[in-house]
Amino acid sequence: MLQIPIIDFSNFASDDETIKQIYQACTEVGFMYLKNFDISQDLIEQVFNTSKHFFNQPLEIKQKSAWSDEFSNQGYVGIERERLNPNKPGDLKEAFNITTQTQQPYIVEFFQACTNLANQILEAFARALELPVDFFANNHNQNHHTLRLLHYPPIQTPLLPEQTRAGEHSDYGSITLLFQHDEISGLEIQTASGDWIKAPAIPGTVVVNTGDLMQRWTNNKFCSTKHRVVIPENTNQSRYSIAFFCHPNDDTQITCLPSCINESPMYPPISAKEYLLTRLQSTY
Structure with missing residues (x-):
């Protein structure tokens, strides 16, 4: 059975073996765990606490900062508001989307820490693909990223057919960092x-x-792997996670890299912003 690799990221800048492991993970699985990365566990825990505090508020309070449209793509997203798989019932989760404009304790520091880690991973990707080390980072330097706090509440109503906590989907941008909490x-x-x-x-x-x-x-060459969040055996438990969606600059043209052309490009060029808007419009 295919396993998701666990990669020690502490020496990525000088260790070619780490780059090989990352390349293998991206080409074979599309997912990996990184350990020994440069974000403190205390900061991560502070953000989880902030998340829990927000989601514990009454719905009418949360709705005051409701998500409005795909152009801003920020604010509160209520339960069943989103269908990550458009062919299935609404997802049994709530979320809060945050951009660089948000000023909250710990959030600003965490957003920057995630940005720094994403740039390190993008540098590793560039080395793995034999590109200039700053190729991807330069195409992400406007920080059009989204931090997403996620809460999967206890299941309190009967499930609709094929309803789950997050329908199967692939992520829209370049890379995603996902922080999972506890054993759930x-x-x-x-x-x-x-x-x-x-x-x-x-x-x-x-x-x-x-x-x-x-x-x-x-x-x-690097695969965008479908994933989902299923209903747990204990439906009375909440699940919390934090996702950092790393997205290229809006005007970046996504065209096939010369080193990745085998016979011909499989996709026409598209701007990063155009692709993101198209995907968001199909999700809500």
């Missing part, structure tokens, strides 16, 4: 053979996966 997981990823394997919470790690734009950039 539910995240599953789909292998190339179509099987689903668990991606449990592992203390001291961050889950990293490649998204659609990275797959397009690399002509399918």
Whole structure:
């Protein structure tokens, strides 16, 4: 059975073996766990506490900052408001989308820490693909990223057919950082053979996966893997996670990298913003 690799990221800048492991993970699985990365566990815990405080508020308070449209893509998203799989019932989760404009304790510091880590991962990607080390980072330097606080509340109503906490989907941008909390997981990823394997919470790690734009950039060399969050056996438990969606500059043209052309490019060029808007419009 295919396993999601756990990669020590502490020496990524000088260790070619780490780069090989990352390349293998991106081409074979599309997911990896990184350990020994440069974000303190205390800061991560502070953000989880902020998240819990927000989601514990009454719905009428949360709705005052409701998500309004795909152009701003920020604010509160209520339960069943989103369908990550448009063919299935609404997802049993609530979320709060944050951009660089948000000024909250710990959030600003965490957003910057995630940005720094994402740039390090993008540098590793560039080295793995034999590109200039700053190629991807330069195409992400406007910080058009989204931090997403996620809460999967206890199941209190009968499930609709095929309803789940987050429908199967691939992420839209270049890479995603996912911080899982406690032992309550539910995240599953789909292998190339179509099987689903668990991606449990592992203390001291961050889950990293490649998204659609990275797959397009690399002509399918790096895979954007479908994943979902399933209903747990104990439906009375909440699940919390934090996702950092790393997205290229809006005007970046995603065209097949020369080193990734085999016979011909598999995707036409598209701007990063155009692709994101198209995907968001189909989700809400």
